[in-house]
Amino acid sequence: MNPQGGAxxxxxxxxxxxxxxxxxxxxxxKCSREEILIYRSTLKGNRGEKKEMEIALGVxxxxxxxxxxxxxxxxxxxxSVKLSVLFRLTPLFIGLVVVAFGTSAxxxxxxxxxxxxxxxxxxxxxxxxxxxxxxGLILGLxxxxxxxxxxxxxxxxxxxxxxxxxxxxxxxxLDSSISRxxxxxxxVCFVIFxxxxxxxxxKSFDAGExxxxxxxxxxQKINSRLMIFTLTALSLCGVVLGAHLMVKGxxxxxxxxxISSWIIGITVFAVGxxxxxxxxxxxASFKKVPSISVxxxxxxxxFNILFVLGIVSIIRPIILxxxxxxxxxxxxxxxxxxxxxxxxxxxxxxxxxxLGMFLGYLIFIAFLLSRG
Numbered sequence: 001m002n003p004q005g006g007a008x009x010x011x012x013x014x015x016x017x018x019x020x021x022x023x024x025x026x027x028x029x030k031c032s033r034e035e036i037l038i039y040r041s042t043l044k045g046n047r048g049e050k051k052e053m054e055i056a057l058g059v060x061x062x063x064x065x066x067x068x069x070x071x072x073x074x075x076x077x078x079x080s081v082k083l084s085v086l087f088r089l090t091p092l093f094i095g096l097v098v099v100a101f102g103t104s105a106x107x108x109x110x111x112x113x114x115x116x117x118x119x120x121x122x123x124x125x126x127x128x129x130x131x132x133x134x135x136g137l138i139l140g141l142x143x144x145x146x147x148x149x150x151x152x153x154x155x156x157x158x159x160x161x162x163x164x165x166x167x168x169x170x171x172x173x174l175d176s177s178i179s180r181x182x183x184x185x186x187x188v189c190f191v192i193f194x195x196x197x198x199x200x201x202x203k204s205f206d207a208g209e210x211x212x213x214x215x216x217x218x219x220q221k222i223n224s225r226l227m228i229f230t231l232t233a234l235s236l237c238g239v240v241l242g243a244h245l246m247v248k249g250x251x252x253x254x255x256x257x258x259i260s261s262w263i264i265g266i267t268v269f270a271v272g273x274x275x276x277x278x279x280x281x282x283x284a285s286f287k288k289v290p291s292i293s294v295x296x297x298x299x300x301x302x303f304n305i306l307f308v309l310g311i312v313s314i315i316r317p318i319i320l321x322x323x324x325x326x327x328x329x330x331x332x333x334x335x336x337x338x339x340x341x342x343x344x345x346x347x348x349x350x351x352x353x354x355l356g357m358f359l360g361y362l363i364f365i366a367f368l369l370s371r372g
Contacts, residue, residue: 058252065245072238079232104303106273109243125265136361143354186310
């Protein structure tokens with residue numbers, strides 16, 4: 001004890017919290033145990049406040065990025081289809097390639113930005129999660145609104161390509177990585193898919209085949225190829241900006257909540273980037289144009305694997321999380337085969353089948369979060 005009474009002094013480092021610079025200054029000074037506890041408590045409180053601020057900022061940045069992503073993707077689809085009309089490309093080619101690419105733009109933007117920022121887990125999780133959400137969540141909800149009649153050509157050509165792409169992803173991932181060579185294989189398959197799509201499309205332009213596509217007022221008035229090119233480029237910039245903000249906000253949230261980037265990518269990012277497909281497919285269901293709903297989803301899933309994942313893995317090879325081969329990738333294959341099985345029955349997806357797919361997606365998310 002101190003001869004003069006009170007607590008004994010300790011040779012310790014005195015902690016001073018700077019309010020202006022938000023850092024801790026340290027310098028030696030005689031201080032009591034009570035003083036040390038007080039300053040440690042002050043530090044802990046400041047860290048708690050800082051964490052809350054980071055979480056709030058992460059949510060805001062993520063939502064702003066999601067807003068840019070959705071709005072820019074819509075403009076990208078509008079301008080791309082208008083550009084195709086001005087160049088008189090076949091409507092079937094527009095549907096299979098241009099529109100599918102437009103609805104996959106959010107996944108492409110997030111994947112490429114995530115790869116550049118060394119967040120490959122978010123890129124892969126986003127693609128796998130989006131493909132599962134497209135079938136279970138989106139087609140499930142669309143079938144609940146109106147039973148979906150499926151065009152036989154989609155069942156015979158595009159759906160087998162989607163299943164092939166899903167199986168190819170699983171096989172190339174068996175070594176727990178997706179290398180640059182694997183990415184090149186995806187891109188080659190993507191080019192072959194484009195060639196087959198164009199070969200299968202009609203060679204004559206028929207504007208009546210896209211009469212169901214509704215342009216906004218601005219795109220309706222524009223007939224200049226240069227202006228549409230400019231609008232397409234600006235839309236693409238908006239997608240990239242939105243993806244950048246989403247990745248930044250998502251990584252901040254993952255760090256503060258202690259959740260892995262893989263879980264964030266396969267849930268939050270997957271649903272967020274699937275919103276364009278959800279809006280487009282639901283709108284097609286309400287307008288009773290089911291072929292657009294199904295074709296949009298199948299085409300988007302093909303693009304996500306062959307194009308987006310191909311580009312991402314070429315930029316930066318991807319190391320798979322241990323659970324991916326045991327649960328998430330098999331789940332993606334399961335939903336793909338479920339869609340194939342459902343579509344075989346009279347080329348129709350009933351409300352009960354849609355409900356089953358939707359509940360299957362909810363079970364998948366619940367199990368994923370319980371493990372995460």
